[in-house]
Amino acid sequence: MQDQRPKTREHIYQVKSLLTDVVSELVVRAKSHDQSKLESPEREIFDEYTPKLKETTYGSDEYKGYLKEMKVALDHHYANNRHHPEYFTPLVAHLNVINETFAMNLIDIIEMLCDWKAATMRHDDGDILKSIEINQKRFGYSDELKAIMLNTVEAFDWNTRTTGGGMMEFDEIRLECPWCVWYSAADDYLCEATNDPCTEPNCAPLFWRRTPPEEEEG
Numbered sequence: 001m002q003d004q005r006p007k008t009r010e011h012i013y014q015v016k017s018l019l020t021d022v023v024s025e026l027v028v029r030a031k032s033h034d035q036s037k038l039e040s041p042e043r044e045i046f047d048e049y050t051p052k053l054k055e056t057t058y059g060s061d062e063y064k065g066y067l068k069e070m071k072v073a074l075d076h077h078y079a080n081n082r083h084h085p086e087y088f089t090p091l092v093a094h095l096n097v098i099n100e101t102f103a104m105n106l107i108d109i110i111e112m113l114c115d116w117k118a119a120t121m122r123h124d125d126g127d128i129l130k131s132i133e134i135n136q137k138r139f140g141y142s143d144e145l146k147a148i149m150l151n152t153v154e155a156f157d158w159n160t161r162t163t164g165g166g167m168m169e170f171d172e173i174r175l176e177c178p179w180c181v182w183y184s185a186a187d188d189y190l191c192e193a194t195n196d197p198c199t200e201p202n203c204a205p206l207f208w209r210r211t212p213p214e215e216e217e218g
Helices: 005-032 042-054 061-069 071-080 085-095 106-120 128-139 143-155
Strands: 174-176 183-185 207-209
Touching (some): 005 106, 071 085, 106 128, 106 143
Antiparallel strands (some): 174 183, 174 207
């Protein structure tokens, strides 16, 4: 009987590498999220309306009224941030899809759900479960996608969390390569041993770590 462990290890590395693609993109999204709100034409309008929105109930007539008054900022924001379904509105007909959420990918959906949860923390009566229900009517996504969102909320205990979790500083993250076993900085992927990119053909940073293991053992 042939030992299949080498093929299994190869499969494990391949899955880790693909997961790293996802993790890397999520890190990019975490760094770039809502940066457009910090500049004109969004900044001035959000400066005025963010305190007003905080005191409204999500989805209420008052809330919708404020959104209409924020049209200039929101149009710019939606056009530059693909975690909003509205980003895909101009593409719906071209892509021949039912609605905007059918044009989104999983990374978009994850960032969108995180955005919704964070938004509930800014409302006096924010509720992520209600937001998911309201947004199903607003955006027309399926019961299956709604169930996935609700399952995610439960998995991370977001229904009871009213504050953000601990922030991981990206410059503290180290990536472990299972092929060459060296650690590289999150931003440049340079090998800490040689300060050069890894030359291993199958090398990919696959594990997120705060510190190398030798610093954890003590």
